Amino acid sequence: MRARVRFFQAFLLLFLVLGWEFSVRLGWVDAFFFSKPSDIAARIFEWFKSGEIYGHLWITLWETLLAFLIGTVFGVVMGLWLALAPTASAVLDPFIKALNSIPRVILAPIFTLWFGLGVASKVALGVTLVFFVAFFNTYQGIKEVNPVVLANARMLGASGRQLLQHVYLPSAASWIFSSLRTSIGFAVIGAVVGEYLGAAKGLGYLISQAEGVFDTTGVFAGMVVLAVFVVLLDWAVSRVEARLLVWRPEPGREGGTV
Amino acid sequence: MRSDASxxxxxxxxxxxxxxxxxxxRGVDLVAAPGEFVAIVGPTGCGKSTLLNIVAGLKPPAEGEVRIFGKPLAGLNRQAGYLFQADSLLPWKTALGNVMLGLVLRGVADGEAREQARGWLAKVGLRGFEDRYPxxxxxxxxxxxxxxxxxxxRPKILLMDEPFGALDVQTRQLMENELLxxxxxxxxxxxFVTHDLEEAIALADRVVVFSAGPASRIVGDFPVELPRPRDVAEVRLTEDFLKIHREIWGLLREEVMRAHAR
Structure with missing residues (x-):
């Protein structure tokens, strides 16, 4: 099953890449607008060989991780607070909804103005995206705590702080973790969009530079590097998630032995 | 006010x-002596669980008074342990982690809590299952x-809300014997709250019958004078058991019919 899926995936990829390559070579589509896979591969190889890509990758990774960490920590803390303090939650609810309704791209120029062309403005943009994902998931996770488990922990003598430690946080953890994979994607978007709109380094900057001179090969090469970058980050997060949530039953395996 | 031993x-x-x-x-008067095993039976939806939650202090009553060892109950009942009907284990803790939780919450040192929890798991027949998740x-x-x-x-009071209701008959009788x-x-x-009259008689010193809801009240209170120690499977076959069963069932049946008629 797994091998078959892998086979078809490889086949599909090969089909698309070859189709693209030959469409250009046979003159069906214009290489100026579409470039071609062999050129893109050569460009990526060149970037890594000359080492010029590493600086850009490093900056984007750094921005992504900072936005991810800061946004998640703020989101989780706010989510915990508002889920456990109904009055504060009721007061802040319209403000949070209003803030979340702002299209973040609009904020990018303002952040550039406030924080400059460097890393800080990209991190700020990423944080505005990541924060809400972490916040809403934590809030929901706390609200969905099993009332029987909660009552049981209280009967066993848990204080407020102990309930947080032993019940609320672990219960919300599965929600928080499922939000992490969405969050890392948003953090990348924040970093790249920020770089694209104004920066001196990073993958977004690289793509925007290529676009500026109608270098479609450079644009596609940047996109490929970015896609691989995101897949690797997502894989890393899912590994961490699997390690930390060992207690969770695998879907369809509820019930266990005897 | 000090709690009073008598x-x-x-x-x-x-x-x-x-x-x-x-x-x-509505208007429930109930007394349980220290060391007494009281079973509460009644049709489904008669407020049996509500009663346990009141005694546990999870939900204070709208009216009336609860005294635990002579002392009015305020907040959670610290003398009571509560065995819930639904799954109540913390799914993110292992069997051992769950059993030692109460001790950990009381600040008992980790090693000591672990040691005691191992002992208790062995006592309930789960040696070797320490590291399993629920x-x-x-x-x-x-x-x-x-x-x-x-x-x-080591609670002085044990509240049990149909704890074995979801188990198959064999497992259930095994658990009942172990509980005894x-x-x-x-x-x-x-x-001990149950809707199973046989279970109630087999286990308890006294069986209290609740009326069908809403506004349930106590309609019967029967002593069960069967010798102990009992085997729940064997005691069901004795003449005395059947006599008590007939007596209580006469009353309980009416309530069950009334609950169904609604």
Whole structure:
């Protein structure tokens, strides 16, 4: 099953890449607008060989991780607070909804103005995206705590702080973790969009530079590097998630032995 | 006020509970002596669980008074352990982690808590299952872990809400016998809620019958004078058991019919 899926995936990829390559070579589509896979591969190889890509990758990774960490920590803390303090939650609810309704791209120029062309403005943009994902998931996770488990922990003598430690946080953890994979994607978007709109380094900057001179090969090469970058980050997060949530039953395996 | 050794373990006076306009129980008077095993039976939806939640202090009554060992109950009942009907184990903790939780919450040192929890798991027949998570255990095993989790704190009162309701008959009788054996050791006061009259008689010193809801009240209170120690499977076949069963069933049947008619 797994091998078959892998086979078809490889086949599909090969089909698309070859189709693209030959469409250009046979003159069906214009290489100026579409470039071609062999050129893109050569460009990526060149970037890594000359080492010029590493600086850009490093900056984007750094921005992504900072936005991810800061946004998640703020989101989780706010989510915990508002889920456990109904009055504060009721007061802040319209403000949070209003803030979340702002299209973040609009904020990018303002952040550039406030924080400059460097890393800080990209991190700020990423944080505005990541924060809400972490916040809403934590809030929901706390609200969905099993009332029987909660009552049981209280009967066993848990204080407020102990309930947080032993019940609320672990219960919300599965929600928080499922939000992490969405969050890392948003953090990348924040970093790249920020770089694209104004920066001196990073993958977004690289793509925007290529676009500026109608270098479609450079644009596609940047996109490929970015896609691989995101897949690797997502894989890393899912590994961490699997390690930390060992207690969770695998879907369809509820019930266990005897 | 000091708790009084000669006072009843549980004393409910004219206790009522309502949820919005719905009156769950009305005017309940119930006394349980220290060391007494009291079973509460009644048709489904008669407010039996409501009563346990009141005694546990999870939900204070709308009216009436609760005294625990002579002392009015305010907040959670610290003398009571509660075995819930639904799964109540913390799914993110192992069997051992669940059993030692109460001790950890009380600030007992980790090693000491671990040691005691191992002992209790062995006592409920789960040696070797320390590192399993609840989802890796069967229904009966989860109940054993839950029982150990409660008993490790040595509560003076044990509240049980249809704890074995979801188990198959064989597992259930096994668990009932084990419960009786554990209870025999130190004779806690037990309030055992069930809708199964046979289970109630087999286990308890007294069977209290609730009327059909809404506004349930106590309609019968029967002593069960069967010799102990008992085997729940064998005691069901004795003449005395059948006599008590007939007597209580006459009353309970009416209530069950009334509950169904609604």
């Amino acid at each position: 006072a009843p373990a549980i004393q409910l006076s004219r206790v009522s509970q309502r949820f919005g306009d719905y009156v769950a129980i 989802h890796q255990l069967s229904g009966g095993m989860k109940k054993r872990v839950a029982l150990a989790q409660v008993l490790i704190l 054996a554990l209870w025999q050791e130190d004779r806690k006061t037990v309030l």
